[in-house]
Amino acid sequence: MIKEENTIIPGPALQILPWVIPALFISLWMIVSETGLIPTYLMPHPFEIAKAGWIYVFANPGDAPFAGRFLDDAGASLIRVAIGFGFAIIFGLPLGIMSGRLSLVQKLISTSINALRAVPGISWLPLAMIWFGIGIKTTVFLVAMAAFFPIYLNAAAGARQINPLLLQAGAMMGVNRLRGTFAILLPGAMPHIITGLRLGLGISWAYLVLGELTGVPNGLGAVIMDARMLGRIDIIVVGIIIIAVMGRAGDQLLKTSLKFCFKSARRMS
Numbered sequence: 001m002i003k004e005e006n007t008i009i010p011g012p013a014l015q016i017l018p019w020v021i022p023a024l025f026i027s028l029w030m031i032v033s034e035t036g037l038i039p040t041y042l043m044p045h046p047f048e049i050a051k052a053g054w055i056y057v058f059a060n061p062g063d064a065p066f067a068g069r070f071l072d073d074a075g076a077s078l079i080r081v082a083i084g085f086g087f088a089i090i091f092g093l094p095l096g097i098m099s100g101r102l103s104l105v106q107k108l109i110s111t112s113i114n115a116l117r118a119v120p121g122i123s124w125l126p127l128a129m130i131w132f133g134i135g136i137k138t139t140v141f142l143v144a145m146a147a148f149f150p151i152y153l154n155a156a157a158g159a160r161q162i163n164p165l166l167l168q169a170g171a172m173m174g175v176n177r178l179r180g181t182f183a184i185l186l187p188g189a190m191p192h193i194i195t196g197l198r199l200g201l202g203i204s205w206a207y208l209v210l211g212e213l214t215g216v217p218n219g220l221g222a223v224i225m226d227a228r229m230l231g232r233i234d235i236i237v238v239g240i241i242i243i244a245v246m247g248r249a250g251d252q253l254l255k256t257s258l259k260f261c262f263k264s265a266r267r268m269s
Helices: 011-035 048-057 070-103 103-117 123-134 135-162 165-170 176-214 220-229 233-261
Strands: none
Touching: 011 048, 048 070, 048 220, 070 103, 070 176, 070 220, 103 135, 103 176, 123 135, 123 176, 135 176, 135 233, 176 220, 176 233, 220 233
């Protein structure tokens, strides 16, 4: 029998630990850039990326290409992600929970949903452009479609693993079905639900960029596409970094919101 040992890590080290890999990556990037192992037209120097990012975020619009576009682009992308992710939650969570608990619902919709899940997201892009045109509707549709599946599947898995005896015991104590859902079912399925929501939010950012590559006038994906057309590798990297930072911030906000709203989510921390 193997006995697990808990490694005690000092508090300051725990705070530094998440930044080790980014620091190593930037250090390697600096070395490669200084030695010229990779041409600058393929991967610009980190200082050039920082300069381009500063101009994109803080400069006055019109001072230079892409100057001062950050707030407009970030706001447009956040709205598209929020609406698409919201639709995915509205449909994915209830259907997932019902599919996990009711065999009739599971048999009715699981085959269709799993068939749609096998279709690559990019395959929906031409159809979405025909249906909704170029703009926010196409992007929201792609985000909602992509985020729906992990939310649905994890909610169904979480609801399915709840012991029926717990629900029966609650019913014997006078707990009706609605209260039992919020007092027994959701807390028990919360680990799976949180996993599905976090996966769905992460995928939302990926499909946001896909939707914004279709020619919309603003958005982080639009900036990346415009920069590609102009050969601005530095702006492409800036856009990628900003999406990564905003995606990470969104994930933290999601976890914090769930802990604020649900005691069962707080117990997982």
